Amino acid sequence: MAYSSQRVLQLSPDEPTLDAPPSAAEAACPKVQLVEGSGPCLTSQTECLLRIRLRAAAMVLFLGSAAFLILRLLSLGDAAGLAPILAAEERLVVWFHLAHCAVLALVTLVLWRGCQRLSMRQLRLAELIIFGWTGVFMLRLQHASTLHSAMVYGVMPDPVAMWFSLIFTYAIFIPNAWRRAAVILGVMAVAPIAWRLIDVYSYDQIAAVARNFHRFDNLVVMMALGYGASLWGTQMIGTLRREAYEARQLGQYRLRHLIGAGGMGEVYLAEHQLLKRPCAIKLIRPNKANDPTALARFEREVRATATLSHWNTVEIFDYGRTDDGTFYYVMEYLPGLSLADLVERYGPMPADRVIYLLRQVCDALREAHAIGLVHRDIKPGNIFAAQRGGVYDVAKLLDFGLAKPLASGDSLQLTQDGAITGSPLFMSPEQALGEREPDARGDIYALGAVAYFLLTGQPPFQGSTAVQVIVALAREEVVPPSQVRPDVPADLEQVVLRSLNKRPDDRFQDAVALSEALADCAAAGGWSRDHAARWWRQTDDTLAAVAG
Secondary structure: OOOOHHHHHOOOOOOOOOOOOOOOOHHHOOOOOOOOOOOOOOHHHHHHHHHHHHHHHHHHHHHHHHHHHHHHHHOHHHHHHOOHHHHHHHHHHHHHHHHHHHHHHHHHHHHHOOOOOOOHHHHHHHHHHHHHHHHHHHHHHHHHHHHHHHHHHOOOOOOHHHHHHHHHHHHHHOOOOHHHHHHHHHHHHHHHHHHHHHHHHHOHHHHHHHOOOOOHHHHHHHHHHHHHHHHHHHHHHHHHHHHHHHHOEEOOEEEEEEEEEOOOEEEEEEEEOOOOOEEEEEEEOHHHOOOOOHHHHHHHHHHHHOOOOOOOEOOEEEEEEOOOOOEEEEEEOOOEEEHHHHHHHHOOOOHHHHHHHHHHHHHHHHHHHHOOOOOOOOOHHHEEEEEEOOEEEEEEEOOOOOOOOOOOOOOOOOOOOOOOOOOOOOOOHHHHHOOOOOOHHHHHHHHHHHHHHHHHOOOOOOOOOHHHHHHHHHHOOOOOHHHHOOOOOHHHHHHHHHHOOOOHHHOOOOHHHHHHHHHOOOOOOOOOHHHHHHHHHHHOHHHHHHHO
């Protein structure tokens, strides 16, 4: 489980799995903005939703307008035989049409820009441009159509369909309070009626036709019906949004957004209602547990983990069960990246930084092992390089004993309750083969495998399936990391290889011994808090921005 601030700050409607890199769509809108308060106004959620909906509405209106513009340009030659007033009107409408498409295209591009966050005032301005300019264009189009139909065919055209498309597009796409929607939709509904009256009293050609056709009352009735239906729909959609928002309440915690998913459940960024403190909540669904007693085991282990107080262990604030049996626990929110993400993005680490991070993990394991807690699933994805209290590269160990179920027989992330727990890429041979219950020395092996990965960019053993990896764990010798990357120091290599010994008795026997061996390496002390702060600020300024 990794709670990356960068993923949280690069948001899309689509929810990726925890280990997936952020998609282009995610960058379109920040996944999470903690709300200022928790009232029904849904301030930040509305802001993000409004941007997404405005983008969609602008695109829909642009595509529709562009399609009709093409048809208008193809029939432009027919205007040659029209009366001068109609020909001039047709040319004017074409220019209006071109301007309408250009403005919508420009607004759509602005709303699609992923890195720039727009304020609510800017979004409302975009809303005014999209729908206000479209309304002005439709009035111009209605006038031209009315004049043309009256002079050429002697009939009054019905603009209801055109205006309904705008009214219902607004009602469906734009999140609104019903009072605000009532005003805006009312303007849209009245506009074609008022413009029809202006045309009748301003043009004799239209007035002459209007006296012979009793369609004005139909226009009023239809626009009134459209107004009522759209306003009712806006109210219904708003109610559903509020209900869905309120359903995301979990005790004193308000779920903000999904930031990860695994075999046993989902991880959400949340906020404590009273403290206004960000946190991460993992939900474990009853139907996700393979064993009927799995949730009880989770509860026991969370309770035990909550007793850990070391700085380098993720802090658990709370846990409980919901009415439907969902078990959840609440952890501190960690701005930063997992070690897996760091290596994936920036490649293998220098020896001094590896030592700096792993010694912190050893400190966390020392406290856990002292009270009989064995992690069983140490891997790069479960170790976080976080920013805490203005300090960078604070190693945080996550998920003590909270194993997840086996997804498939060949999954390289084997985790199954009551059987093999952990990832075969980083688990000890005795754990992979199920020969014995893992003890503290199994965690030492896993930490050695993590060190190997950080130094070389690859795990000690590889294979296309979990079975191949487990066979390699049991039979093959580890390729020394210096054969993968020649710059790995010899003394650090010896520490890593001893940690990866297949016999538990030949490894370091506890986290203290491993930490002392790491401290004796020549590269120890080469990386410090200042180096970490400088690296993050120069290489990954998103975390620096979060740190403020």
